[in-house]
Amino acid sequence: MMQIINSTPEDIDVIFSLYEAGTQLxxxxxxxxxxxxxxxxxxxxxxEKRLWKILEDDRIACIFSITFQDxxxxxxKDKDPAIYIHRIATHPDFRGNGYVKHIVQWAREYAVSTGKNYIRMDTGSGNDKLNNYYVSCGFNYLGIVAPVASNELPAHYKEGTSSLFEIML
Known part of the structure; x- marks a missing residue:
């Protein structure tokens, strides 16, 4: 049975292994x-209880983080009441199971319960297959943006542009 629950400090090694597997992909x-x-x-x-895990039979199948500002x-647009999804990483054994669609359903419920009007996410631009997948999950593609330079962003934002996606609730 699939569950979406908060990650714990004990998960940190698995979390970093999923990030590494995601990076290799x-x-x-x-x-x-x-x-x-x-x-x-x-x-x-x-x-801060913003890193979530999807469990399948007590195994971490997927992880993602959320924030309320970006x-x-x-x-x-950051002034809008929104939930932002970041760093989705799926264990290689569980790829292809449509976890983004489950994350979107979870995010819809979570956003409504916390008074948010939007679900948003970004990804590195130039990957049409991924962009189309996010659209199939219910997101509207909003275009490409160059993030504002900031040391608060992870390193991958320092190069290139990002594609923006949004669901209005």
Whole structure:
């Protein structure tokens, strides 16, 4: 049975192994890829209960983070009440199971319960297959943006552009 629950500090090694597996996949299929994440960022996400895991038979199949602000990417739209989904990574054994659709359904319920009007996410631009998948999951494609330079963003944002996606609730 699939469950979506908060990640715990005990999950951190598995979380980083999923990020590494995701990075290796990105290097094969995308122009832009993750360049590692600061452990303190992930520990903060866990402590603030913003890093979630999808369990299948007690195994971590997928992880994702959420936030309620994303000003360096969403700029003036960041003022809108929104939930932002970041860093979706699926265990290689579980790829192809449509977890983004489950995340979207979960995010719809979570956003409504927390008074948000939008679900938003971004991905490195230039990956049409991924863009089309996100649209098939219910997102509207809003175009491409160059994030504002900031040391608060992970390293992969320092190069290239990002494609923006949104669901209005």
């Amino acid at each position: 990105q290097k094969k299929i995308a122009q832009k890829h993750w360049q590692g994440f600061d452990r303190a960022l992930i520990e903060t996400d866990i402590r 000003p360096f990417i969403w700029k003036e």
